[in-house]
Every structure is written in C-alpha cells, then in structure tokens.
Amino acid sequence: MYGTPLAIFLPSLAGGGAERMMLNLAQGAVAAGVAVDLVVGQAAGPYLALVPPGCTLVDLGAARVLGALPGLVRYLRRRRPRALLAAMDHANMVALWARVLARVPTRVCVSVRSNLSQEAAHSPFLAGRWMPWLARAFYPRADAVIAVSQGVADDLDRLLGVGRARILVIPNPVVTPELAALATAPADHPWLQPGTAPVILAAGRLAPQKDYPTLIRAFAALSAGRDLRLIILGEGPERTALESLIQQLGLADRVSLPGFRDNPFAYMSRARLFVLSSAWEGLPGVLIQAMACGTPVVSTDCPSGPREVLADGRYGPLVPVGAVEALAVAMALTLEQPPEPERLKARAADYGLEPVTRRYLEVLGCGSLAPGCDPT
Incomplete structure (x- = not known):
C-alpha cells in the first residue's frame, strides 16, 4: 500500500537552476492531477514563495543535506510515497540511503543536473571530488538515473559503467505557461x-x-x-x-x-x-x-x-x-x-512544461495513473 503518489526531494529552496526546475516539475505534476509532496532539507531560500499551489511542502529542518537523512527516513515510513525524485548529487545519495534505511518499496529516481566529471574536477571540496566514486557505488541502485542532456548522459555512462541504455535523458521543464x-x-x-x-x-x-x-x-x-x-x-x-x-x-x-x-x-x-x-x-x-x-x-x-x-x-x-x-x-x-x-x-x-512533465511521470510510475494517481 502506497501513500502520497510523488515526492520531490531538494536540500533547500535556494535560488538555483535545479531548484527552479523541480518547482516547475511539481507545478506540472499538480496540473496533471498528481498529488506532490515537496520535501526539503530546509524550507528556506528565495524560491520558497514559488512553491506551487496544491503542492504539500514538507520541511525536514536540516541545515545540511546529510542532516536531512533521519528526517527523510521518517518521512518515507510515514507517507510511503509511490515515487521519490531527488535532484542534485548529494540529495540523490541521501534519497537512495533513506530508502534502504526506511525499508519501503518507494521507487527512487535520481536526476543528474550537471556534467559530473567537470563538477568534480573543479570542486574545492573533498566531498565534491569524491562524487564520481559515490555515483559509481550508488547510482546503479536507483530505479532510474535521469540525465538532463545527452552530454550529461554520455559523461555518466563513462563514470558509471552501467551501459548507456540504463541512463534516461529527460530535459528540464524550462518553459512554463507563465x-x-x-x-x-x-x-x-x-x-x-x-x-x-x-x-x-x-x-x-x-x-x-x-x-x-x-x-x-x-x-x-x-x-x-x-x-x-x-x-x-x-x-x-x-x-x-x-x-x-x-x-x-x-x-x-x-x-x-x-x-x-x-x-x-x-x-x-x-x-x-x-x-x-x-x-x-x-x-x-x-x-x-x-x-x-x-x-x-x-x-x-x-x-x-x-x-x-x-x-x-x-x-x-x-x-x-x-x-x-x-x-x-x-x-x-x-x-x-x-x-x-x-x-x-x-x-x-x-x-515546455507539459511534454517534459509527462515524460517524468511515466518514468516515475505516475504517468498511467494521472489524474488522481490512485495510490493503492
């Protein structure tokens, strides 16, 4: 038995491109009749005012994304979403670990937003330079690895070694009706x-x-x-x-x-x-x-x-x-x-928002369920 149909996990609502695109996706999913929980490590940032109407905001109260792990585990056990989509590499890792710890059948999909090799090569932080290794260890455990462009997918293919067919390419829902x-x-x-x-x-x-x-x-x-x-x-x-x-x-x-x-x-x-x-x-x-x-x-x-x-x-x-x-x-x-x-x-x-959202919902397992996305 599942609870909420779709959860989107972000570290915060800081004013970055990944956050904006996930808010767009939440808007598109709600418009398609799919209930969405927007789960954030910390409900802070300039995009807080842009959370779409009809989307439930869940604040885990964690200043750092790794600190959101216990709260995300509790959330998964309580709400048991059908699908969890994470965006940004550190949030992707936390989402995959949380599912293991929560022992729920939630479908977890990770979205890779940038060229991971370039990000690691230019990162001033040790955690950033380790990210390709962490991706090789954990991304293959996701139900779907989604790249935002063919170039990102090609880079992931070289890093992960799981075969290009295992990596899906879905662009960002950039152009909204507004x-x-x-x-x-x-x-x-x-x-x-x-x-x-x-x-x-x-x-x-x-x-x-x-x-x-x-x-x-x-x-x-x-x-x-x-x-x-x-x-x-x-x-x-x-x-x-x-x-x-x-x-x-x-x-x-x-x-x-x-x-x-x-x-x-x-x-x-x-x-x-x-x-x-x-x-x-x-x-x-x-x-x-x-x-x-x-x-x-x-x-x-x-x-x-x-x-x-x-x-x-x-x-x-x-x-x-x-x-x-x-x-x-x-x-x-x-x-x-x-x-x-x-x-x-x-x-x-x-x-555009509508065609890209439709592709995401299909991969997340909600495509055939909208409108309503029956959780049983």
Missing part, C-alpha cells in the same frame, strides 16, 4: 527603460562555473566605441572578484551586478542579446528561457547542453570556452544580424 506573461512585467533596472542603450544580459550564480571574467573581458572589447551595457543577474562567492575586475577595466558605468531576481524573464525580454559564458553546464535553462523570450543568444560550447539546445549552432553561435576574442566577435555579429524571435521561441517550446 513565462510569456512574466516576460511582459516591468523590469526594475534603469538600463532597461525605453530609449536607453542596448543591453547584453547574463544570468546565473556568480561562481567560477559561469566564467563571467571571460564575458566581462569580451564585453570590454566589444563595447569600445559602442554604446552598450552589460547586466549580470545572480549572486554568489565571486561577486567581490568580479566587481574588482569591472573597476580595473573601467566598466563601472557600463556593467551592473544587481543580484538575484525572481523574475529574470522581464530582463530577458528587454535585452538585445543573452550570453552564456559557462565553463560547464548540464542543460542551461537560462539559455532556453532567453530564447523563449525571443532574445538572440550566444553561448560557449561547454560540456554539456548548449550544443544540443542550439542544434550545433543553428539557433545561435557557439564559441570555445574561455575565448575572449571569439566571444566578442560572436556577440557583435549577433547584435548586427539577430535571428527571428519566433524561430527561437519555437525551439524553446521543445522544453
């Missing part, structure tokens, strides 16, 4: 008002993965002799270093770091160009969201995701990681010859 309306909402930045200079936009955590120094240097080269502005949305540990670089390059009046915004779409729809400068990704949701707003995009050809999203460059230029000059040239060309917005929107629709 996105178009949110894109028309007012933008609270003075550079995005009518009659101002063209704005180039980036969005994501201020962290080494996003390689914003390359973008800032490329913007410095591009903006010489041009009236342009650069806005980078997000917060993170690299803020001080980025602010110092902006000062050194004399860009303080042309580059803005306004922090995290819960509605980046209002910025995307008003930007002349969106740029992803990452050193590595899993599936860059912000790139897809910018396309859904009809905004031209330029991206690094990093592992993994941008090449798949942009179809080998058919929807926007791809440049080598860390290549300042190539990025500046691609930005200039795209500003001069932008693609048709409707073409970009059509491509972004491939990552």
Whole structure:
C-alpha cells in the first residue's frame, strides 16, 4: 500500500537552476492531477514563495543535506510515497540511503543536473571530488538515473559503467505557461527603460562555473566605441572578484551586478542579446528561457547542453570556452544580424512544461495513473 503518489526531494529552496526546475516539475505534476509532496532539507531560500499551489511542502529542518537523512527516513515510513525524485548529487545519495534505511518499496529516481566529471574536477571540496566514486557505488541502485542532456548522459555512462541504455535523458521543464506573461512585467533596472542603450544580459550564480571574467573581458572589447551595457543577474562567492575586475577595466558605468531576481524573464525580454559564458553546464535553462523570450543568444560550447539546445549552432553561435576574442566577435555579429524571435521561441517550446512533465511521470510510475494517481 502506497501513500502520497510523488515526492520531490531538494536540500533547500535556494535560488538555483535545479531548484527552479523541480518547482516547475511539481507545478506540472499538480496540473496533471498528481498529488506532490515537496520535501526539503530546509524550507528556506528565495524560491520558497514559488512553491506551487496544491503542492504539500514538507520541511525536514536540516541545515545540511546529510542532516536531512533521519528526517527523510521518517518521512518515507510515514507517507510511503509511490515515487521519490531527488535532484542534485548529494540529495540523490541521501534519497537512495533513506530508502534502504526506511525499508519501503518507494521507487527512487535520481536526476543528474550537471556534467559530473567537470563538477568534480573543479570542486574545492573533498566531498565534491569524491562524487564520481559515490555515483559509481550508488547510482546503479536507483530505479532510474535521469540525465538532463545527452552530454550529461554520455559523461555518466563513462563514470558509471552501467551501459548507456540504463541512463534516461529527460530535459528540464524550462518553459512554463507563465513565462510569456512574466516576460511582459516591468523590469526594475534603469538600463532597461525605453530609449536607453542596448543591453547584453547574463544570468546565473556568480561562481567560477559561469566564467563571467571571460564575458566581462569580451564585453570590454566589444563595447569600445559602442554604446552598450552589460547586466549580470545572480549572486554568489565571486561577486567581490568580479566587481574588482569591472573597476580595473573601467566598466563601472557600463556593467551592473544587481543580484538575484525572481523574475529574470522581464530582463530577458528587454535585452538585445543573452550570453552564456559557462565553463560547464548540464542543460542551461537560462539559455532556453532567453530564447523563449525571443532574445538572440550566444553561448560557449561547454560540456554539456548548449550544443544540443542550439542544434550545433543553428539557433545561435557557439564559441570555445574561455575565448575572449571569439566571444566578442560572436556577440557583435549577433547584435548586427539577430535571428527571428519566433524561430527561437519555437525551439524553446521543445522544453515546455507539459511534454517534459509527462515524460517524468511515466518514468516515475505516475504517468498511467494521472489524474488522481490512485495510490493503492
């Protein structure tokens, strides 16, 4: 006998891409008639206000994801969900361990959001560098291993050695029905008002993965002799270093770091160009969201995701990681010859909420049960 049909487990509701995508999935599942428990180690973070109506929030009261293990075991014994989906590598491990300790028949699926090899190679923490070993030891015990892109799946195949057929590829549910309306909402930045200079936009955590120094240097080269502005949305540990670089390059009046915004779409729809400068990704949701707003995009050809999203460059230029000059040239060309917005929107629709949610529910064992998802 099962209890709640579907549980989604996250460490917190911090303002990251994984958290946003899991909230989107919860929204899609509820819309499909599936009851959802959103189980979080700690109910804290800027996305707390975005928990979808009809979704039950379960707070385990743990500041660290490993500390959520006892609470998750108790939750599984009490609620006995039919399926548990975990997102983010440390949460994936805790979910698999919790099922063993709880001794419940819950189907546990793990979602791998980024290129694990790259994450481990760049991690400053011992636990992060150990993650490939932990994945090899425990991910094969999951009922399904879900990668967000073909590149992430290929990387997992090399790491896990379980066979490529054992790894499912389901993209993120990036484009929600509300996105178009949110894109028309007012933008609270003075550079995005009518009659101002063209704005180039980036969005994501201020962290080494996003390689914003390359973008800032490329913007410095591009903006010489041009009236342009650069806005980078997000917060993170690299803020001080980025602010110092902006000062050194004399860009303080042309580059803005306004922090995290819960509605980046209002910025995307008003930007002349969106740029992803990452050193590595899993599936860059912000790139897809910018396309859904009809905004031209330029991206690094990093592992993994941008090449798949942009179809080998058919929807926007791809440049080598860390290549300042190539990025500046691609930005200039795209500003001069932008693609048709409707073409970009059509491509972004491939990552829509409804079709992606349907695929997740099928893998989780709820596809044939919605609406209602009979728990017996």
